[in-house]
Amino acid sequence: MGTAFDTIAFKASACDGCGKCMTACAEAKQGASRISIVSGAGEGRFELSLCRQCGDPKCAMVCPAGALAKDEASGVIRWDANQCVDCLLCTAGCSFGGISVDSHTARVAKCDQCDGDPACVKACPTGALEWVTAGSVFKKYGDREDMFVPGLSGCQGCNSELIMRHAMRKIGRNAVLATPPGCIPGMGSVGYNGKTGTKVPVFHPLLTNTASMLAGIRRYYDRIGRKDIVVMALAGDGGTSDCGFHAVSGAAERGEKVLYVCVDNEGYMNTGMQRSSTTPFGSWTSTTPVGEHMRGKTQDAKNLPLIMVAHKCAYVATASTGYMEDLYAKLDKAVEASFRGFSYLHIYSPCPTGWRIPSSKVIEACRMSVDSNFVTLWEYTREGGLRFTRSPDRPIPIRDYVKLLGKYRHLDEAQLDHIQARVDEQVALLRMMAAEPVAAE
Amino acid sequence: MMETKYLIIGSSHAALEALRAIRQADRDGSMTMLTRDGHMPYSPTILPYVVSGRSAPDRAILRDETFFAANGCAFVGNATAVGLDAKGKTVALADGRSWRYDKLLIATGAAPAIPPVPGLDGSVPFHVLRSLDDAMSLRNAMGAARRAVVLGGGLVGLHAAENLAEAGLAVSVVEMRPHVLPGYFDAKASGRIEAAFTEHGVKLFLGRTVVAVDAPDGRSCTVRLDDGGAIEADLLLVATGVKPVADWLSGSGVAVDRGVLVDDTMRTNLPDVWAAGDVAQAKDFHSGTQALIGIIPTAVEQGRLAGMDMAGDSYLKPYAGGVPINTYRFFGRVALSIGQAAADGCGEVAEQEGGGYRRVVLADGRLVGYASVDEPFDVGIMGELIRRRVDLSGCKEDFLSRPLETGRRLMSEGWR
Numbered sequence: 121m122g123t124a125f126d127t128i129a130f131k132a133s134a135c136d137g138c139g140k141c142m143t144a145c146a147e148a149k150q151g152a153s154r155i156s157i158v159s160g161a162g163e164g165r166f167e168l169s170l171c172r173q174c175g176d177p178k179c180a181m182v183c184p185a186g187a188l189a190k191d192e193a194s195g196v197i198r199w200d201a202n203q204c205v206d207c208l209l210c211t212a213g214c215s216f217g218g219i220s221v222d223s224h225t226a227r228v229a230k231c232d233q234c235d236g237d238p239a240c241v242k243a244c245p246t247g248a249l250e251w252v253t254a255g256s257v258f259k260k261y262g263d264r265e266d267m268f269v270p271g272l273s274g275c276q277g278c279n280s281e282l283i284m285r286h287a288m289r290k291i292g293r294n295a296v297l298a299t300p301p302g303c304i305p306g307m308g309s310v311g312y313n314g315k316t317g318t319k320v321p322v323f324h325p326l327l328t329n330t331a332s333m334l335a336g337i338r339r340y341y342d343r344i345g346r347k348d349i350v351v352m353a354l355a356g357d358g359g360t361s362d363c364g365f366h367a368v369s370g371a372a373e374r375g376e377k378v379l380y381v382c383v384d385n386e387g388y389m390n391t392g393m394q395r396s397s398t399t400p401f402g403s404w405t406s407t408t409p410v411g412e413h414m415r416g417k418t419q420d421a422k423n424l425p426l427i428m429v430a431h432k433c434a435y436v437a438t439a440s441t442g443y444m445e446d447l448y449a450k451l452d453k454a455v456e457a458s459f460r461g462f463s464y465l466h467i468y469s470p471c472p473t474g475w476r477i478p479s480s481k482v483i484e485a486c487r488m489s490v491d492s493n494f495v496t497l498w499e500y501t502r503e504g505g506l507r508f509t510r511s512p513d514r515p516i517p518i519r520d521y522v523k524l525l526g527k528y529r530h531l532d533e534a535q536l537d538h539i540q541a542r543v544d545e546q547v548a549l550l551r552m553m554a555a556e557p558v559a560a561e
Numbered sequence: 562m563m564e565t566k567y568l569i570i571g572s573s574h575a576a577l578e579a580l581r582a583i584r585q586a587d588r589d590g591s592m593t594m595l596t597r598d599g600h601m602p603y604s605p606t607i608l609p610y611v612v613s614g615r616s617a618p619d620r621a622i623l624r625d626e627t628f629f630a631a632n633g634c635a636f637v638g639n640a641t642a643v644g645l646d647a648k649g650k651t652v653a654l655a656d657g658r659s660w661r662y663d664k665l666l667i668a669t670g671a672a673p674a675i676p677p678v679p680g681l682d683g684s685v686p687f688h689v690l691r692s693l694d695d696a697m698s699l700r701n702a703m704g705a706a707r708r709a710v711v712l713g714g715g716l717v718g719l720h721a722a723e724n725l726a727e728a729g730l731a732v733s734v735v736e737m738r739p740h741v742l743p744g745y746f747d748a749k750a751s752g753r754i755e756a757a758f759t760e761h762g763v764k765l766f767l768g769r770t771v772v773a774v775d776a777p778d779g780r781s782c783t784v785r786l787d788d789g790g791a792i793e794a795d796l797l798l799v800a801t802g803v804k805p806v807a808d809w810l811s812g813s814g815v816a817v818d819r820g821v822l823v824d825d826t827m828r829t830n831l832p833d834v835w836a837a838g839d840v841a842q843a844k845d846f847h848s849g850t851q852a853l854i855g856i857i858p859t860a861v862e863q864g865r866l867a868g869m870d871m872a873g874d875s876y877l878k879p880y881a882g883g884v885p886i887n888t889y890r891f892f893g894r895v896a897l898s899i900g901q902a903a904a905d906g907c908g909e910v911a912e913q914e915g916g917g918y919r920r921v922v923l924a925d926g927r928l929v930g931y932a933s934v935d936e937p938f939d940v941g942i943m944g945e946l947i948r949r950r951v952d953l954s955g956c957k958e959d960f961l962s963r964p965l966e967t968g969r970r971l972m973s974e975g976w977r
Contacts, residue, residue: 132973158966160974161956167973169939178941181578182857184604185616186623203620205610208888208895212858212940216976217969221937226893 124255124262125195128155128170128231128238131491134514135166135248144243145231152222154231155240155249166248171218171231173197178213179230188219195255196233204228247511254444261448264289269317274307277472277479279441279486280383284309284354286444287381288320290451295350296337297322300330300364302356303390303471304383309354327363330355331371334378342377350455352379357398358388361424372431372462379458382424385471393474397422400494401542402535404527405474415530420542425466429500429553434461437499437509440468442486446497446509453499468495476526485524492521493547494539498554506553518543564661565593565635567871568652570642571668572596573604574857575838575864577624579666582868584632590872592634593660595652597641597669600693601625605670606857609720611696612703613727618693642669645813647831664833664871667810667821668864671803671839671855676712680774685782687774687797690717699798703728706796710734710784712771714741716889718800719758723891725796726763733764733792735771735784745887745898746932747905750918753934757892766790803855805840818842820853825879827867835871837863846882846948847901847929854883858944881948888940895937900947902932911961921961926954931964942968 135157142153156169173190177197180188187204190197199219206227210219222229231238241251267288274281280303288295297320299305310324311317325333330353338351360368360382371378387405388394395405400421404410408417428436435457439447450465457463470477470485477485489495490510497510518540522528531539567583569576572594583592596602603621610616629636644653645665653659673689675681688699699721703709709725711718714736726732734741740751741758755765769786774797776782781795805820816822816830820842827835827843837843838860845852862880869877887898901922908924917936922929927950931943943964946953951971953960960967 156969158969158973160970167970169942169969169973172976178861181861182574184574184606184623184857185610185621203616205607205615206890207606207610208890208897208937208940209606209857209886211897211937212886212888212899212944214939214941215945216972217939217942217965220939221895223937226895 123175123195124258125173126233126236126251126253126255127173127195128233128241129250129252130168130170131248131250132160132166132168133491133516134246135168136164136246137166138245140243140245141240141249144239148234148239149229151224152229154229156217169217171197171214172216173231173233178215179210179219180213182209182213184209194233194236197230198232199228199230201227246514252445257444257448261286261289265292265319267293267319269308269311272307272309272317274303275471275473275479277477277482278303278307279469279482280304280385281307282441283381283383283467283469286448287354287451288318290448291350291352291455293320294348295320295352296334298325298330298334298353298355299323300325300353300355300359301327301390302359302388303385304354304356306390327359329367330359330364331367331376331378331380334380335371335374335376338377347459350379350458351377352381352458354381354383356388356390357382357384357386357424358396361397361422369431372428372433372464375434375461377459377461379454379463379465381454381465381467383467383469384424385469385474386421387471387474389471389474393471398424401539402528402531404476404530410530415532415535416527423546425464426549428464428466429506431462432502433464433500434458435463435499435501436466437464438466438468438495438497440486440490440495440497442483442490443497443510450499450509457501470525474527476529477524481524485521488516488521488524491516492518493543494518494521496547496550498550506550508550508554512547512551515547562651562659562661563593564591566590566663567592567666568660568662568664569594569666569668570596570652571666571670571838571840572598572602572636573668573670573838574860575670575841575867576666576668577602578861578864579668579837579868579871580632580634582865582874583872586869586872586874589633592632593637594629594634595637595640595642595654595660597639598692599639601636601638603693604857605691608690608693608696609717609724611693612690612700612721613724614700618697621693643809645810645815645834647814647834650833662833665835666867666871667807667815667829667834667836667840668838669806669809669840671805673799674802674804675799676771676801678771678774680776680782681799685774685776685797686779687799689799690721691803702796703730706730708733708781708794709796709798710792710794711798711800712784713800713802714738714743714765714767715800715802716742716887718798719754719889719891721798721800722758722763723761725798726758726761730796731762733766733784733794734758735766735769735786735792737768737770739768741765741767742887742889742896744903745885745889746896746934747903747920749912749914750896750898750903750920750932750934753918754889754891754896757894761892766792803839805842805853807840818851822851823863826870826877827863827880828870835867837867844880844882846884849882852883854885856883856886858886859883884944884947886940886944894935896932896934897938897940898930898932899940899943900928900930902930904930919964921964923953923957926952926957928953928960938965939968942972945972
């Protein structure tokens with residue numbers, strides 16, 4: 121697989137400029153801080169300068185002494201103190217202030233990520249700095265066996281393929297997979313010309329009966345004593361929250377031992393971008409058009425994962441491909457819970473075609489949806505109740521997120537206010553639920 | 562006759578960067594690197610540190626045989642190119658061998674420019690500092706010498722002067738311009754550097770030219786100055802600048818001015834011939850005309866562009882032009898300069914003198930030059946502000962009062 125590395129991420133909107141990261145760094149390194157927080161444009165705004173551990177490091181290219189090189193394993197640009205002759209040319213190579221003169225030692229100093237346990241991140245009280253391990257995740261699972269055919273015909277930039285391939289790489293061959301009508305079978309998982317598109321048994325139920333069929337399969341495996349098979353669905357939001365909802369709800373209520381993954385792209389994107397019950401307020405779809413009179417969808421989205429919490433499932437969680445390490449941790453728990461009861465994982469997945477976003481902006485859209493609280497990341501178990509896996513504190517305004525998406529281009533002030541109010545309301549409700557964990561039964 | 566798809570003549574920064582760029586776009590095309598040097602690749606910039614003992618000669622090597630094997634490039638040392646037949650696409654070597662190429666990169670660098678002074682025609686022994694062998698020979702000579710004269714107050718001359726002084730020699734530096742490091746620093750900044758040398762016992766003869774050098778006994782020599790003065794020395798280092806190694810191209814049809822003239826993708830006037838690094842005369846960012854800017858960052862950038870163009874890399878973007886950069890350490894102190902930092906009359910100049918000295922040159926609300934002594938700054942960030950012509954009119958006060966912070970802020974806003 122390719123190379124991806126863990127990284128220190130900075131969320132400017134959450135930084136309050138306390139400077140604890142710099143103190144922690146200076147202490148850890150016994151010298152000048154390698155991380156620098158500076159005043160931003162405007163009161164209370166802050167910016168960061170820190171080595172980005174570039175893939176194409178100019179500091180190393182201009183070094184005449186061979187003292188800088190990218191570590192193939194960790195991705196860190198290593199500085200060799202013995203090899204360095206203190207010419208400072210590297211500081212001319214860096215556009216980010218990532219390598220600069222430490223006045224304590226009169227030598228250059230740069231971030232080495234504290235060998236994977238950065239002191240600055242641990243010291244950050246607001247979550248502005250984060251140690252993102254998605255790189256390790258990609259590397260680890262990238263080497264595993266791919267369970268799908270090489271050429272899935274997803275739209276360019278679509279994250280559903282990422283979700284499918286990575287989820288199944290993790291789950292492995294011991295699975296039976298249902299892919300009800302939607303983008304996932306549409307892009308080839310059920311196969312062509314009598315051959316399946318996966319290396320695990322896959323079938324194509326109706327939109328309406330996915331969960332019921334899985335329940336039957338699980339019961340059969342139970343009867344013959346096979347305890348190691350993951351019985352699962354990779355379904356869309358339409359097949360889960362609309363047409364298939366009664367089956368999902370029934371299976372959850374009965375506590376069927378099934379892993380149900382809903383890939384939510386907020387509509388029936390496969391069939392021409394019609395609205396679904398998870399399409400958010402104000403969205404353009406082909407059935408909620410924008411014209412002289414109509415201004416997109418007039419109803420709010422159904423919050424399906426919360427409804428699943430009300431079913432007291434063994435496990436319920438939300439996830440986003442913008443935060444793969446979070447998604448992976450939840451996938452583990454969801455698989456484990458699917459042997460005990462109904463396990464529901466709701467993954468938000470932007471649709472570049474239907475949402476009208478450039479394919480290069482999809483991950484950014486994922487991240488901003490979370491940063492703005494439009495999407496909240498949390499998990500629920502009967503024992504532990506609901507808990508956020510990513511803090512909803514200090515969100516960016518919803519406007520910053522929606523302006524990334526073409527399907528919201530028409531929104532007026534009142535509609536934007538409405539969306540912001542509903543997001544705030546939703547977060548307030550989740551906070552209440554998260555505050556008082558349910559006692560173990 | 563040997564044949565190769567990519568022929569690179571030279572083995573320093575431009576050449577190595579071209580190799581990398583070619584391999585990114587073309588994994589398999591045969592490649593050969595020829596160099597007149599007898600060592601594996603190293604940087605001329607490391608040489609003062611070899612003289613001082615800071616860097617051992619074997620540690621100065623930037624790439625080893627394993628690297629060349631892994632990158633499918635034949636490395637041939639002691640191979641001096643003496644002629645180019647661009648029609649026949651062949652390069653002739655001094656030892657009689659010749660190479661046929663599909664694409665040729667001239668990265669032959671520069672060699673010491675020896676001023677036309679009586680005595681420097683070979684009759685008086687002197688040192689230069691451009692190759693690893695030069696550095697080792699100077700290091701050996703230091704031990705036996707007591708008095709040294711350095712001709713030239715540029716980077717090489719000053720580095721060497723400091724090394725010689727630290728080794729206990731009595732050192733004099735002769736510079737024809739009124740200040741050291743001309744072009745990079747203004748008089749005030751240079752003044753600080755000069756004072757440091759004087760404090761360390763180095764005698765500076767500024768604004769002086771050498772009229773003759775003689776060595777009656779063949780060992781020690783006398784350097785005669787234009788004001789009638791004379792300096793005795795048993796070690797003479799000539800560091801009066803360099804000139805591109807382009808003589809071997811005469812008669813080849815390659816257009817040469819002071820260096821090999823290249824366009825914005827490092828192509829010469831002849832098909833399938835590129836040039837990069839110290840030998841190339843490429844666009845100067847400030848003036849837009851072709852100039853010699855012999856520093857590592859321009860060599861790296863030019864080498865990269867040449868390599869991309871040679872391999873047909875579609876991501877190639879034309880050269881924005883070279884920006885002069887100088888990062889200089891003297892007696893443990895720091896002097897930095899980028900862009901038109903010494904310029905007068907090209908815009909607004911803001912000088913700040915306290916513990917450290919800094920000089921910021923703005924034109925049209927945009928940064929064009931920045932220099933400092935004893936006050937380090939992020940040279941790379943200032944370079945980006947210059948190259949991107951970032952409009953600073955909205956934050957000028959912040960920038961002038963806290964340039965380091967403001968520069969970091971602007972770049973952080975830019976990449977987030």
